[in-house]
Amino acid sequence: KDVTKIVVVGGGAGGLSVASQLEHKFKAKGDIVIVEPSDKHYYQPLWTLVGGGIFSRKDSERNEKDFIPKGATWVKDSVTVFKPEENIVLTKDGKEIDYDYLIVSTGLELYWDRIKGLKENLGKNGVTSNYSYDSCEKTFEFIKSLKAGNVAIFTVPTTGVKCGGAPQKILWLCDDYLRKHGIRDKVRLDFNSAGASMFPVKKYSEVLDKMAKERDVNQNFAHNLVEIKGDSKEAVFETPQGTKTVKYDMIHVVPPMGPSSIIKNSPLADPATGFVNVNKETLQHVKYDNVFSLGDTSNLPTSKTAAAITSQAPVLVGNLINHKLGLPLNNKYDGYTSCPITTSYNKIILAEFKYGFEVSESFPFDQSKESYFPMLLKKYIFPTAYWEGMLKGRWFGKNTLFNPVKTPEIN
Ligand code: FAD
Incomplete structure (x- = not known):
């Protein structure tokens, strides 16, 4: 078959990032479907600054439709049942959607x-x-x-x-x-x-x-x-x-908070945590090799952040393409995540670490010291990088310049 059908469940930070990257890679060779029930998309990291009175909550909100990559299809619905043995998902509105590859990024449910x-x-x-x-x-x-x-x-x-x-x-x-x-x-x-x-x-x-x-x-x-x-x-x-x-x-x-019951009760779940059970380096499901997951709903043993997704998404996309081409899944996620801890209205401790809680800082200063510079990033750079870069498949966090994932072309 010439066209690869990839279904992305969840159009949040993880889902839109991978859908955009896949769209750039596959172009006409891909049929990318995003299942997402919400009309609105939120840049949740801004909510801290909204709570501090620095931004209004409206600044964190955009229309989902404006971020669905051109060429991808948006199914405004939610998945209720995963049937990975049959390569299909069922939706709330009664649709049955089949796929060659499935990517799950449904985030967390707040209890x-x-x-x-x-x-x-x-x-x-x-x-x-x-x-x-x-x-x-x-x-x-x-x-x-x-x-x-x-x-x-x-x-x-x-x-x-x-x-x-x-x-x-x-x-x-x-x-x-x-x-x-x-x-x-x-x-x-x-x-x-x-x-x-x-x-x-x-x-x-x-x-x-x-x-x-x-x-x-x-x-x-x-x-x-x-x-x-x-x-x-x-x-x-x-x-x-x-x-x-x-x-x-x-x-x-x-x-x-934790996984939704739809994930927890599905064959995709890790019995210990209820999150989607993936290999922590390749992001491929441990049992179903055409299923991948990233972001908050995956069982990747790291701190759940949008920053983590900037590192996870290119690894997932690279490995999905390698799998499709019969190549080894040689892109590896190291658990990178980052948390800008606002310690006042103008300073931040920019925590960056990877698996094993091992510190992995990007800048040539001690990031455990409060400083002004990361607050400028948080207020003025990260929101634009999110909307204009990450969700459009063009921003990979600290790897954007120094360590881009190289993937073979789909011809
Ligand atoms: P989400 O972005 O939450 O998206 C999940 C999507 O899946 C949603 O759109 C939902 O509607 C959809 N969905 C759910 N169930 C289904 C279903 N059954 N079928 C179809 N679709 C479904 N991260 C940082 O990097 N830095 C920060 O400073 C930071 N600060 C934060 C502060 C706060 C207050 C909060 C709340 C979060 C913060 N984060 C931060 C975390 C970051 O926002 C999340 O880690 C990130 O949004 C996770 O992306 P995701 O795609 O996994 O989930």
């Missing part, structure tokens, strides 16, 4: 209802979250209304989260905001994490730990938020010492 009272109170009674377009603007509203004598709490759930640094980025923005307004010493800031440290990479964690002590942030580890009582503004945590109820004036909640 808002696993915390009692969260859904009902989100956006009111001082309860907010940067993890949703609907509530990220509320964060700044609540920060602005903090006054002397108040308590603000920032939580981290038991599950892994996308962008591991994001739960504390807003803590530091809030700290800086209160300092600028001369009331920091009168507002208590609590960082209540179900985890055991500030960050999974020791080098950055030590700096953030020190920062918390210097800036008078209470660090409460092994604190798992289980309930919000909106009317009385109380948060209930499970701790090793038992249940603890804390009064708050503002609480920034990061909900538990």
Whole structure:
């Protein structure tokens, strides 16, 4: 058969990146189908800055249709069943779509209802979250209304989260905001994490730990938020010492998250985690060799970020083409990921690391020191690189200039 049919499930950061790259490679030799239910696409990394009042949430939103690569077909629907033995997916609207290759990039599902009272109170009674377009603007509203004598709490759930640094980025923005307004010493800031440290990479964690002590942030580890009582503004945590109820004036909640039940219950799932089970270097499914996955829904053992996808996408595309041509899958992903931790309104610690939490920095300075330069990248360069480069298959993060993946041509 002359034309290769590639179905991409999910038109988010990962799905659009690979679809665009594949479109450049295959041209008329490819029939690329993107299954995505949403009319809108969001640049989620901006939500931290929206929560800090630096951007409006509208700046993070675009129409999905404007990013579907020319030549690809958009099926505005969601996949409900994967049948990899038959090379088909079934959709909510009853379609059956067959494929030669399948790429899964459905992101994470946020489990808002696993915390009692969260859904009902989100956006009111001082309860907010940067993890949703609907509530990220509320964060700044609540920060602005903090006054002397108040308590603000920032939580981290038991599950892994996308962008591991994001739960504390807003803590530091809030700290800086209160300092600028001369009331920091009168507002208590609590960082209540179900985890055991500030960050999974020791080098950055030590700096953030020190920062918390210097800036008078209470660090409460092994604190798992289980309930919000909106009317009385109380948060209930499970701790090793038992249940603890804390009064708050503002609480920034990061909900538990993980794979959707559609992924978890499919033959593609890794039985241990529920994420799509792929080889951690080649991104090919461990059982079905015409299935690949990337991004938040894959079981790649690294921190889930858009930055990680910039490295994953060209590896996946290169390996899919090699597979098609009967060549070895010699493109390898090293686990690269990056997390720009905003430590104030104008400075960032730019964490970059790979598998094994091994530091992998791009710039010739110690990135565990707060600096102005990465904030300029985060505010002015990364959003454009995302919309105009990454989603259009032309930006591969740190590999764009120095280490592009070379793929054979499809003739
Ligand atoms: P998504 O971009 O979430 O896309 C998944 C898509 O799949 C969605 O469009 C969805 O509608 C679709 N979908 C779901 N189920 C189905 C289905 N059954 N059928 C069809 N389609 C489906 N990353 C960074 O690199 N740097 C940062 O500073 C950063 N900060 C962040 C801050 C916050 C507050 C948040 C929330 C995220 C942040 N991230 C950051 C993480 C980054 O946004 C994600 O890692 C990235 O968007 C993941 O891309 P994805 O394609 O895997 O998933």
